[in-house]
Each structure stands twice: as structure tokens, then as C-alpha cells.
Amino acid sequence: AFLSGGVDSTAVAALMAREMDRPVQTFSVAFADRAFSELEYARQAAHAIGADCHEIVVSEDDFFGALPRLIWHEDEPIAHPSSVPLHFVSALARRHVKVVLTGEGSDELLAGYGKYPRALLNWNAAGLYERWIPRAVRSRVASSIVPRLPGRVGRMARRSFLALPRNPADMFFDSFAGVPLGVQRTVLHPSLARGDAYTPSLEYFYRANGTSGLLDRLLYTDMKTYLVELLMKQDQMSMSMSVESRVPFLDHKLVEFATRLPQRMKLNGFTTKRILREAVKDLIPRAILARPKMGFPVPFANWVKGRWNNVAREVLTDRRTRERGIIDTAAASRLLEDHRRGLCAGGDVVWALLNLELWYRTFIDGDGIQTLPAATSELRPRDESPATSTTHHVMN
Numbered sequence: 231a232f233l234s235g236g237v238d239s240t241a242v243a244a245l246m247a248r249e250m251d252r253p254v255q256t257f258s259v260a261f262a263d264r265a266f267s268e269l270e271y272a273r274q275a276a277h278a279i280g281a282d283c284h285e286i287v288v289s290e291d292d293f294f295g296a297l298p299r300l301i302w303h304e305d306e307p308i309a310h311p312s313s314v315p316l317h318f319v320s321a322l323a324r325r326h327v328k329v330v331l332t333g334e335g336s337d338e339l340l341a342g343y344g345k346y347p348r349a350l351l352n353w354n355a356a357g358l359y360e361r362w363i364p365r366a367v368r369s370r371v372a373s374s375i376v377p378r379l380p381g382r383v384g385r386m387a388r389r390s391f392l393a394l395p396r397n398p399a400d401m402f403f404d405s406f407a408g409v410p411l412g413v414q415r416t417v418l419h420p421s422l423a424r425g426d427a428y429t430p431s432l433e434y435f436y437r438a439n440g441t442s443g444l445l446d447r448l449l450y451t452d453m454k455t456y457l458v459e460l461l462m463k464q465d466q467m468s469m470s471m472s473v474e475s476r477v478p479f480l481d482h483k484l485v486e487f488a489t490r491l492p493q494r495m496k497l498n499g500f501t502t503k504r505i506l507r508e509a510v511k512d513l514i515p516r517a518i519l520a521r522p523k524m525g526f527p528v529p530f531a532n533w534v535k536g537r538w539n540n541v542a543r544e545v546l547t548d549r550r551t552r553e554r555g556i557i558d559t560a561a562a563s564r565l566l567e568d569h570r571r572g573l574c575a576g577g578d579v580v581w582a583l584l585n586l587e588l589w590y591r592t593f594i595d596g597d598g599i600q601t602l603p604a605a606t607s608e609l610r611p612r613d614e615s616p617a618t619s620t621t622h623h624v625m626n
Contacts, residue, residue: 231331232319232475233258233283234526235271235518237503237510238333238342240279242478244513246331247279254281255326259319261288266529271518278515286322288315290533291605294541298588298600303470304463305593307585309408311528313463320471328473334464335479338449338457339488340503341496344523345406350444350497352401356391385575398435402448403428408578417561417579431455445493531569531577537605539570542584544603550595551587 231243233256246254256276260267269285276283293314300317301308308314323330337343359368376384376393387393394400404410414423434454438447461477468475478484488496495505507519534542545551546562562583569576591597 231256231281232323232333233272233275233281234333234524235268235273235275236333236521236523237506237514237518238336238479240275240333240514240518241336241506241510242331242333243275243281244279244510247281248513254279255323256281256283257319257323257326257330258283258285259288259315259322260285261315261529263529263532266527268524271521274515275518279513284322284326286318288318290529290538292318293528293530293533294538294602294605298592298602300467300470301585301589302592302599304466307582307589308463309459309585310463311530311581312526313467315526315528316463316467317470320468320473320475323468324471324473330468330473330475332464332475332477333479334460334477335457335485336503336506338452339479339485340491340506341445341449341493342503342523343525344500344502346445346448346497346502347500349402349406349448352391352394353396353444356394356396356401359391360396399428399432402435403431409582413579417558417565417583419556419558422556443493445497446489449496450489530581531575534566534577534580535570535572539566541603541605542566542580545587546580546583550591554587554590556590557583557587 231239231246231254233239233243235258243254243256256272258269258272258276260269260272267287269287272285273283275281296314296317297308300314303317304313320330372393376387378384379387389405391401394405404412411423411425411427431451434451435447438450461480464475464477491505496503498504501507502523511519543563543566546557546566547559551557551562552559565574565576565579568574569580588600591600
């Protein structure tokens with residue numbers, strides 16, 4: 231089993247352990263930066279079920295060295311940076327097994343993401359806001375006050391009912407997008423940031439398999455869109471190392487059961503996956519049940535503040551990119567500089583643009599797997615320390 235140390239993968243591994251007459255083989259991946267490592271929880275989970283735990287730590291050089299080849303494996307720009315460590319943990323697993331089980335699908339079935347309680351709270355607050363606050367006041371708040379709010383408060387306000395109209399496209403799909411349409415319009419050719427980008431999601435949202443509750447509509451939409459992307463990532467990255475990954479949470483009988491559950495058994499206030507937590511509370515450590523969800527974090531944004539900033543800049547502003555006319559190279563250069571200086575959080579946008587351009591060179595230009603330029607040190611502001619170089623290693 232792939233084991234992150236979260237509720238889903240730990241539950242799968244614990245249930246496997248009950249059915250086996252030998253230790254489960256678990257495989258975990260992390261980065262050297264402790265803020266982006268779940269190995270402590272994975273080890274705790276493996277110890278609790280008596281598993282043989284195998285781990286791999288991925289360095290930034292490993293990550294960027296593998297990225298162009300993994301774009302070739304995925305056949306399209308990679309949506310999620312977590313695809314890359316998934317490839318490395320698959321390489322680790324290949325040394326021991328040919329098939330692994332994973333925890334994919336639980337979050338979409340049972341409301342496991344933090345965005346679900348936030349979405350419901352935001353939607354309900356927006357209804358009260360529209361009911362009690364005059365339109366002119368709301369307009370002034372959205373246009374004059376919210377844009378001036380600093381830091382994290384400002385980012386949260388811009389994704390809330392204070393700034394967004396009360397409709398699913400703006401409040402749910404664009405608000406939770408990695409690169410919202412407004413940002414796309416600043417870095418792409420004007421014809422590419424299409425206003426109808428969320429039409430498929432809206433069709434699923436309003437169809438929603440006959441359900442009427444807001445949470446069920448969001449879950450159904452994510453199962454038909456976002457989960458499809460996750461499963462493709464899971465399959466292609468594991469098969470990049472000839473490992474087959476299977477997803478027991480998506481057994482059709484379990485899916486059909488979960489979709490009939492009332493909302494309170496999935497989401498109870500800010501407690502996600504309530505029924506799953508109840509079902510496995512005697513099987514997995516309490517610390518794992520209570521821990522906050524990390525969602526397979528990748529320090530890509532940190533890396534492109536440092537020595538990889540110039541690498542991204544060379545790809546996103548060179549002659550080929552400029553002449554292609556898809557990416558606004560001047561805007562990309564400003565974004566990279568602002569991100570490097572900490573003036574904006576541009577990691578998601580840089581990731582999307584870099585993947586888009588590398589994919590285009592690989593498949594549309596027909597140049598095959600690309601090679602990224604070498605990362606070089608650069609002069610940083612006085613308050614910024616150099617990036618820490620780590621080495622790739624495997625521990626059994």
C-alpha cells in the first residue's frame with residue numbers, strides 16, 4: 231500500500247493487515263523540508279499495524295530532473311506537482327511488489343477536503359450578506375476595500391462572499407482553481423482564458439444525479455471532474471514504473487452506498503469524512519484521526535523562489551515561448567520576479583505555465599522529452615537565505 235499517514239491510506243493499510251498472514255509492505259515518500267513531510271505519521275501508522283515500512287526522500291534536483299520525462303508519461307501538462315513524488319514512490323514500490331492499494335477517492339466520496347465546509351459556510355454567509363447589506367455597499371466593499379487588505383487576510387477575503395458573486399462558477403470552481411480565470415488572463419494570450427471554462431462542471435453540478443443538497447452537488451461534480459484527473463495521475467505515475475495501483479474506496483458498491491448517505495455522516499461542522507473516522511477509530515492511531523489534512527504538499531513554490539527561479543525564467547521567456555504567443559512572456563517574467571521577492575504567491579501559476587510550455591515542446595513541436603537548464607545560484611535579497619540542497623536517499 232502507498233501510505234501517507236493520512237486517514238485514507240492508513241485505513242486501507244490497516245484493513246489489509248487484518249486479512250494477511252504476513253506484514254503489509256507500505257511505501258511512503260516525502261521531501262527533506264519537515265513542513266512538507268508526512269513521514270512521521272506514515273511511520274506511526276506502519277508501526278501500529280505491524281507493516282514493513284519503506285521510505286524515499288526526494289530532493290529538488292530529483293524533482294526537476296524527472297519532471298520533463300513525467301510530462302511525457304502523462305501525455306499532457308501535469309496538473310498536480312504531487313504527480314512527481316508519486317512517480318518516485320512507485321519506483322520504490324517496484325523493488326518489492328507489482329500491485330499497490332491506495333486511498334484515492336475517499337475525499338470525493340465522503341467530503342474529505344477542507345474546501346467543502348468552507349464552501350458551505352461561504353455560500354450561506356453570502357445569502358445573508360445579499361439579504362441584509364445593500365447592493366451599493368457590497369459593491370464598494372468588493373471593489374475598494376477587499377483589494378487593499380494585506381497578506382493572508384486579503385487572499386481569504388478575495389475568495390469569500392465579500393468579493394465573489396453568489397454563483398457556483400465563481401464561488402466554487404474558480405475560487406478553488408489552481409489558476410483562476412482572472413489570473414490566467416494576466417499571463418496568457420487573451421483568447422485562451424475562456425469564460426466558459428467551467429461549463430462542464432456546471433452541467434454536473436446542476437445534474438447532480440437527482441440530489442438537491444449543496445454538498446452532494448459539489449461531491450458529484452468533483453467525482454466527475456477532479457477525481458478523474460487524480461485517477462489519471464495515479465495510474466500514469468504508477469505505470470511509469472510498471473506498478474499497478476488499485477483504489478478500493480472506488481469499488482462501485484461502496485460508491486453507491488456513500489452517495490446515499492445523509493450529509494451529517496460525511497461532513498459534521500468542520501469534521502470531514504465523519505463516517506469513515508467512526509468506522510476505523512479502533513484500527514488506526516488517534517493522532518492520525520485527529521491530524522490536519524496535508525494533501526501531499528510539494529515545496530515547488532519555495533524552490534522557484536531560489537535557484538530554480540532562473541530555470542523557470544529561461545523556459546518561460548525565451549524565444550520559442552515568445553514566438554509561440556500562448557504565454558505572455560513579459561507577464562511571466564514579472565510574476566517570477568514578484569514571486570522570488572515574496573510580493574505574491576505565484577507557485578501554482580509558475581507550475582502551470584512551465585508544464586504547459588514543456589508539454590508543447592514535447593508533443594506539439596515534436597521534440598520529445600525535454601531537458602531543463604541547469605539550476606544556478608543567484609543573488610538574493612539580504613533577508614532571504616539560500617535554498618537548502620538535499621540528497622535523494624532510500625531507507626528500508
